[in-house]
Amino acid sequence: MKIDFRHSQAAHCENGATSNLLRYHGIELSEPMVFGIGSGIFFSHMPFIKMNKIPVTSFRPYPGMIFNRVTKRLGVKIVRKKFSDPDMAMTELDNLLEKGSPVGMLVGVYNLSYFPPEYRFHFNAHNLVVFGKEEGKYLVSDPVMERVEKIDYEELKKVRFAKGTYPPKGRMYYIDDVDTNYDLKNAILVGIKMTCKHMLHIPIPMFGVKGIRFLAKKMNKWPEKKGPKIARLYLGQVIRMLEEIGTGGAGFRFIYAAFLQEASKLERLE
Template identity: 30%
Template sequence: MKIENIKPFNGQHCETTATGTLLQQIGIDLSEPMLFGLGEGLGFIYWNMKTMDFPFIGGRIKPDLLTQNLARNLNLELTVKETSSQQKAWDQVKELLDDGQAVGLKMDCYHLEYFSNPFHFAGHYAAIYGYDDENAFLIDTRQQCGQVQTSLKSLARARAEKGPMASKNLYYTLRKTDIKFDLEKAIAAAIRNNAAEYLNPSITNISYKGILKTSIEIVKWFNTSKNIEGEFKQAAMLMEKAGTGGALFRNLYRDFLKESYELLQLDPLKSGYEAFSEIAELWTNVSQLFEKVSQTKEIQYIHQASDILKEISGKEKRTMEILTTL
């Protein structure tokens, strides 16, 4: 069984791709940068736990929040459900599919059979649009080839996996309400909200404070790492290529601000776009330096990356302050 005439969203980031597919099914067709921006998606986190192989550097807000923000800003009805029962979790999704409703799933991509280089990450999203006796048919990112399939057994494992960022077989749907959205007002509200959240971090390892902290922590990481080559290579890949849209999501936010300026013609948006154009290049420089670290094991590249991170922290803080004036 497959939902007929499903239009796959062609995206680079997993949550915007899954949610974008659900939106297109209900007649809302927006660009990926616009979805990321309306979801108030820009953020930062440096996360290091003893149970982790190496620190995680993330450039967006917490998993699940992006779609919640997007639904609020577009006046949509978002239904999110979790259950510890794998059978119940599948039965509920199957019922929605049988009714012609595409469904967003949150999973650990390690178990998905179409991933050529599987790794544990339990904050991965895809949209499911069909199934047969053995397989599930999903829509994933451009990097994962869009329309893909995986066995029902592997899907169950992916949905039920535990660990950082995991949920209990989480799935979600989106529906229109009687209240239509005003895109221009939604854009301005989303930017102000994202900027305010960014400028008021609750702890020092997130937002611009987290970037500044990371500039110090990566030196400690280098000095204590048991696998410099593997860890910094993986970190560089996650920052630049693994569904971030490049430059740790800054390319997506840059393009969102450009699209917003073209629509609203407000000076803070132009300033923000120009600033994030520079900031995105700096993030790419950091990932390139991480690559050099993995290749050479030379600490000089860590110190160069540290200096750039200090610069990024200040630039992002100043730019978000400008965007609060919308």
């Protein structure tokens, strides 16, 4: 059981999964274009939410929002599901694969056997696409990997129901129907306008440009309030989220710049 699905590597997992799924259904969009239309560049620092005992700093919106926004703005119908029963989640996946539908899903990366040990940590919002089975193993298009990977039933079930912060709870998503007569220019404009609104006009000080200033003030106080060791851990986590967690560097700014460059080559946007 194998769907004719083309795997392409990407800098960021949700961008890549979205782009790969759209391509399968006849909509060819680059990773930067997906990211820009989905208003993917953002900032938040939420000291009351911890990941690995460290306050969460993010340079993107909540997982799943890029996929939701892109498909909505292109008029693509999608289905999203989550489960409390792991076996039921796996059965539903098998049913969709039998129908010829590649399935995107959220997983925890810590127990993914094909991840090098140095890249494994407790992060539960990683996106990948399952598109078939061979010799009892699932065929996985993981956008951050160079080639298609294979994992068995128990491993996939385990990572789909990983424990910890933001547990994935078997979440999966797939494209149900596509209108190829979409308005790309309008989708681009809507994406840019939302990005500007969220970065500049959210009144809560933890988000957007205000959030960057909020974090900068707190950073200056970390050594005194938390001590040198904790301050280094906190700073290391910010740098990791800024540069290493699929951002393409500089907190997604390079990817967003590529989006603006690509959009500028279209006829004048008004």
